Amino acid sequence: MADESRNLIWVEKYRPQTLADFVCSDSYRKKFxxxxxxxxxxxxxxxxxxxxGKTSLARIFxxxxxCDHMYINASEERGIDVLKTKIKDFAYYIGTEGLxxxxxxxxxxxxxxxQAGFRGILEFASAHTRFILTCNYPQKIIPPxxxxxxxxxFKTFSKEQIITKLEQILQLEQVKFAKKxxxxxxxxxxxxxxxxxxxxxxxVRENQLVIDKDVFQSSTNVKILDFxxxxxxxxxxxxxxxxxxxxxxxYKFLFDEIMTINSDSTNLITIADYLYRHSITxxxxxxxxxxxxxxxxx
Numbered sequence: 335m336a337d338e339s340r341n342l343i344w345v346e347k348y349r350p351q352t353l354a355d356f357v358c359s360d361s362y363r364k365k366f367x368x369x370x371x372x373x374x375x376x377x378x379x380x381x382x383x384x385x386x387g388k389t390s391l392a393r394i395f396x397x398x399x400x401c402d403h404m405y406i407n408a409s410e411e412r413g414i415d416v417l418k419t420k421i422k423d424f425a426y427y428i429g430t431e432g433l434x435x436x437x438x439x440x441x442x443x444x445x446x447x448x449q450a451g452f453r454g455i456l457e458f459a460s461a462h463t464r465f466i467l468t469c470n471y472p473q474k475i476i477p478p479x480x481x482x483x484x485x486x487x488f489k490t491f492s493k494e495q496i497i498t499k500l501e502q503i504l505q506l507e508q509v510k511f512a513k514k515x516x517x518x519x520x521x522x523x524x525x526x527x528x529x530x531x532x533x534x535x536x537x538v539r540e541n542q543l544v545i546d547k548d549v550f551q552s553s554t555n556v557k558i559l560d561f562x563x564x565x566x567x568x569x570x571x572x573x574x575x576x577x578x579x580x581x582x583x584x585y586k587f588l589f590d591e592i593m594t595i596n597s598d599s600t601n602l603i604t605i606a607d608y609l610y611r612h613s614i615t616x617x618x619x620x621x622x623x624x625x626x627x628x629x630x631x632x
Contacts, residue, residue, distance in 0.1 A: 344535040345528055348503055350390050351397070357387065357495070362486060366391070370398045374433065377456060379441075379480065380468045382488030383583060385528035388468040392437045395466065401433040408467075409443025417451050425459035434463045441467040442474035449476045456482045471582065473613050490525035490586060493517075499527060500534050504543065511543035518545060522556050525586060554579055555587040558626070562588075565630040571623055581618050585609045588629075598632055 350356040353366055369375045375395060380388040396403040404424050406416070424436055438444075444452070456465065456479065467483060469475060491499075497516045504511050519537075523530040537543055554577050561569045585605060592601045608625040615621040 344503060344507075344531050348499075348531065350387065350394065353394060353398075356391060356394060357491070358391075358488065365486075366395075369395065373399050375399065375435070375464050375466070377460075377464055377483045378466045379472070379475070379483035379485045380466065380488065381470075381472045381485060383470060383490050383525055383586065384580075385526040385530075386488035386490060388488060389437075389439055392439075392466040392468060396435050396437070399433065399435070400431050401435045401464075402431050403435045403437065405437045405439065407440060408438040408448075409440035413445065414447050414451060417448050417455070421452070422455060425455050425463040432462065435466060436463065437466045437468070439468050440470070442469040442471045446476075449479060453478045453482070470580075491527045493520045493524055493590075496520040496524065496527050496530050500530060503531065503534065507538070507541075509538050509541050509543055515543055515545045524555070524590070525583065555584055558584060559588065559591055562626060562629050567623070567626045567630045570626045574619065574622070581612055581622055582609075584622070585612065592629075601629060601632060604628060 353363065353370065356363075356366075358366070378392075380391060382388055404420075406421070411420070421436060421438075424434060453476070465483075467475075467479070472480070472485075497513075497520050500516045500519065501511075501513075504516075516534075519530055519533050523533055534543065537546060554573065557573055558570055561567070561573070585608070589602065589605045589609075592605060605625065608621060608628075611621050612618055
């Protein structure tokens with residue numbers, strides 16, 4: 335009988351299934367192991383960029399802690415009706431396992447009225463129900479919810495960690511590869527390890543990793559960096575008007591790559607300053623373009 339696991343998409347096949355597989359700090363790991371050992375968790379707010387393991391950790395908890403559980407993509411099911419029916423019904427009725435865990439993925443996508451109503455459920459459903467909220471942008475979540483959750487922030491993986499993970503997967507899949515190709519993939523997908531694995535999976539042909547440069551054309555971060563190197567801020571503006579952009583990821587990417595533009599360390603302070611302004615600005619595009627122009631003038 336054929337091994338069905340060989341046909342799985344790599345992102346799912348190599349998603350961490352246990353805490354032993356999950357990459358995090360030692361202090362975080364000890365706390366998570368305590369949750370599994372006691373078979374209970376507080377309400378959790380898991381924060382970090384895409385691909386840092388937030389949803390994987392939530393799934394590990396519901397797999398290893400006896401509970402009834404429910405998963406909701408909160409960026410899609412974010413209306414007040416979902417709160418009043420689906421979530422409230424789950425929270426207030428006693429489950430077969432005693433403890434119930436509700437995962438609300440991408441919670442920052444919920445509406446203000448949703449968050450205001452959810453605050454009450456957090457307060458009054460604590461006897462039998464726990465919530466795991468994941469988000470990329472914690473500033474979009476109201477303070478009363480922050481104060482009622484234990485927050486864990488996950489940092490992006492380094493390029494070296496991404497390359498190592500790709501090497502491990504390719505070796506397990508018995509795929510031939512060149513190390514320089516993994517560097518290309520990690521650079522063009524950074525800091526999203528999930529996207530790196532997806533691209534790697536896509537580029538395998540007859541047990542050989544074959545680089546197709548067209549795959550990298552969607553890497554907005556790399557394009558922006560190239561335009562800044564050329565001091566072409568006009569092209570950056572055209573780019574962000576025509577392609578989807580997650581500003582927080584671009585700031586992080588530029589912060590990590592800025593020394594390839596020039597060796598002026600004050601650029602790091604400049605990026606940090608504009609990232610702070612991004613969190614309070616009324617127009618993220620104007621703020622970002624001001625950064626780009628300043629970097630182009632260096």
